Amino acid sequence: MLKIENISVGILSDGTAMPIVRxxxxxxxxxxxxxxxxxxxSGKSLTAQSVAxxxxxxxxILGGRVELDGIDLTKLSERELHALRGKAVSYVFQDPLNALNPTRTIGQHLLDVIRRHTPEGPREARSRAVEVLRSVGITQPEERMRAYPHQLSGGMRQRVLIAMGLVCVPKLLIADEPTTALDVTVQARIIDLFRDIQRRGISLLFISHNLDLVLEFCDSVAVMYGGRVVERGTAEEIGxxxxxxxxxALMSCIPRIENKTETLKVIPGSPPVGIDKVQGCPFAARCERVQDQCWQEMPPIxxxxxxxxxxxxxxxxGGRAN
Ligand SMILES: Nc1ncnc2c1ncn2[C@@H]1O[C@H](COP(=O)(O)OP(=O)(O)OP(=O)(O)O)[C@@H](O)[C@H]1O
Ligand code: SF4
Ligand SMILES: [Mg+2]
Incomplete structure (x- = not known):
């Protein structure tokens, strides 16, 4: 359904390409x-943002293709893409308070999206909005339609953003760290909601810095470092x-119940930031298995x-010993 092929995103300056995502x-x-x-x-958001x-x-975009149901999105004009955003491809961003307009009600937010993408009249649009709020677990949706963002809890606001992403039934929902700002119990409920969305046949691109969470509910996993995918596989293979x-190293940073006496590991050093001019492997400076070749040449896939x-x-x- 979605196929990203060799996409590179960066800055083009005086004819020179400076890639960030490679x-x-x-x-x-x-x-x-x-x-x-x-x-x-590591380039997670930029990769997701390259889709639309x-x-x-x-x-x-410096090179590569983004294919959604056989159409190369990199070839579409800005107008064509605008029509697609919120409809075929929806984004849910991390910070619900910033993503919602404080002067507009929840209902107005949803009706704006519906108006942009469907020819529905006010009555149909309203019932679609109420229904989508109900489907993401918002109780008394008719009443919530009249509420302003600040009148809802963080978890509720996140649900509203997800509802806005779902209201026109996209093929692909891209959620960029949708649970980071939430406490653990609310996080678990939002993950249940994503499972439900998947069951409706909607594909999910779920960005997180939490490998444990991703392994728990995603079918496949891509690990990014320095603007590249360094490993990808099914959740089973990666786990x-x-x-x-x-x-x-990311795996050993996950707290495990059976290891509760062990000190949690931290990966020493810090990741490269922005445009990386390193020739070899970007992880070389922090890697326990580094060898001479790693400094000279980028490892192929x-x-x-x-x-x-x-x-x-x-x-x-032979794989990481668990
Ligand atoms: N508009 C921009 N101009 C120049 N560099 C940028 C721009 N946006 C992002 N970058 C750089 O690209 C790199 C990748 O950014 P990106 O936002 O994709 O990372 P991320 O993995 O999503 O990180 P985080 O977990 O902090 O959200 C970062 O080093 C960032 O500084
Ligand atoms: S072994 Fe070399 S190529 Fe592999 S991650 Fe470490 S530094 Fe990079
Ligand atoms: Mg990000």
Missing amino acids: DVSLSIAQGEALGVVGESG RMYQSPLT REARHPYTA ERLSETHELSCWNPIP
Whole structure:
């Protein structure tokens, strides 16, 4: 359904391309959830924003294709893409308070989206809005339509944003860290909601820095570092047989009940930020398995199975021991 092929996003200056996101390839089937994980600055949001060109200038697509149901979105005009956003592809952003206009009611927010994408009259649009609020678990939806964003809790506001993303029944919902600002119990309820959305046949691109959460509910996982996908596979493959040292390092940062006496590991060093001029592997400075070649050349993408891919010169042999 969604196929991202070798997409690069960056800045074009005096004819020179300066990539930030490099050669990223991902795919999501209908009704499937793909989780994209990585530390801050790894390029998760830019990759997601490249789908419907949601990034800010001066960023631009430097190469690659984004195919949605056979149509290459990189070839569409701004007008054609505008018609698609909120309809075929919807985004749910991290911060519900900033994403909602404080002077407009929840109902007005939803009706704006419906008006933009459907020819429905006021009565039909209203009942569609009420129904979508109900479907995301908002009680007394008729009343909530009249509420302003500040009158709702953080979890409720996140549900409203998800409802706005769903109201025109998209093929693909892109959720960028939708649970980060929420406490753990509210987070769990929002994840249940995403499971329900998946069951409706909507595909999900779910961005998170929380590998544990992604492994728990996504079908497949892409691990990003320094603007590249360094490992991807099914959740099962990544959970049991991660081969990339960065994936393994992220995994050892997950608190586990059975290891409660062990101190939580921290990956030493910090990730590269912005335009990276490093020739070799961007993880080299922090990697326990680094060897000479890693500093010289970017590791190519190697296919381990139909679904499992890896970019590393010296991967963990036979998978990460759990
Ligand atoms: N408009 C822009 N101009 C220049 N650089 C940018 C722009 N937007 C993002 N970047 C840089 O691109 C890199 C990747 O950014 P991105 O927002 O995709 O990271 P992320 O993985 O989503 O991080 P986070 O977890 O903090 O949201 C970052 O280093 C960021 O500084
Ligand atoms: S290529 Fe080298 S530095 Fe990069 S992750 Fe693999 S072993 Fe580590
Ligand atoms: Mg981000």
